[in-house]
Amino acid sequence: MDPATIVATAVAVGAAAGLTDTAKQSVTDAYAALKGLLTRRYRDVDLAQVEADPDAAAEREALAGALEAYGAADDHELLTTATELISAAARADVGAVGVDLEMVEAAALRISRVTATGTGVRVHGGRFSGDIHIEDIDAGAGDSSHPG
Structure with missing residues (x-):
């Protein structure tokens, strides 16, 4: 960033x-x-x-x-x-969460390109019957290990 x-x-x-x-x-x-x-x-x-x-x-x-x-x-x-x-x-633990899902039931989950100052993606109690694809998450602002 x-x-x-x-x-x-x-x-x-x-x-x-x-x-x-x-x-x-x-x-x-x-x-x-x-x-x-x-x-x-x-x-x-x-x-x-x-x-x-x-x-x-x-x-x-x-x-x-x-x-x-x-x-x-x-x-x-x-x-x-x-x-x-x-x-x-x-x-x-007050940073913004990019995606926060609870009790999701779905055939598949696909999340792309999330930027957050805290947790990038959080799923509680999710049930998925197909593929889960999560990509390009950058949860830490100022973290030099991720391209900005």
Whole structure:
């Protein structure tokens, strides 16, 4: 993932974590630090749309574009803070899940190209009578072992 996308993803993770009872203080603190940096250094970048709907990919992409336009992609402290937030959310298990299915009964399952800041695909109690095909999952933002 490119730096601006990592920061936009971290904003979404932080905003979503604030909406759950499972968010730990470390996630809340990390989000406050990230938001503080963003509001001090990039005042013209609006976080409101991502904060209102953290799961909206289009909003995260728009935020990443704005961050890129204002030069935030070259801000190493901002990137470090965003990465720390994503790591804290993963440890607290509040990261976004790409696909989360429960009690699915189907002849087959095919999932392609999922990106998530936490679990890529989670299936609980699924029953399948045919093939299962899962492809190109990148669950860890900033993980250099996956192409971005």
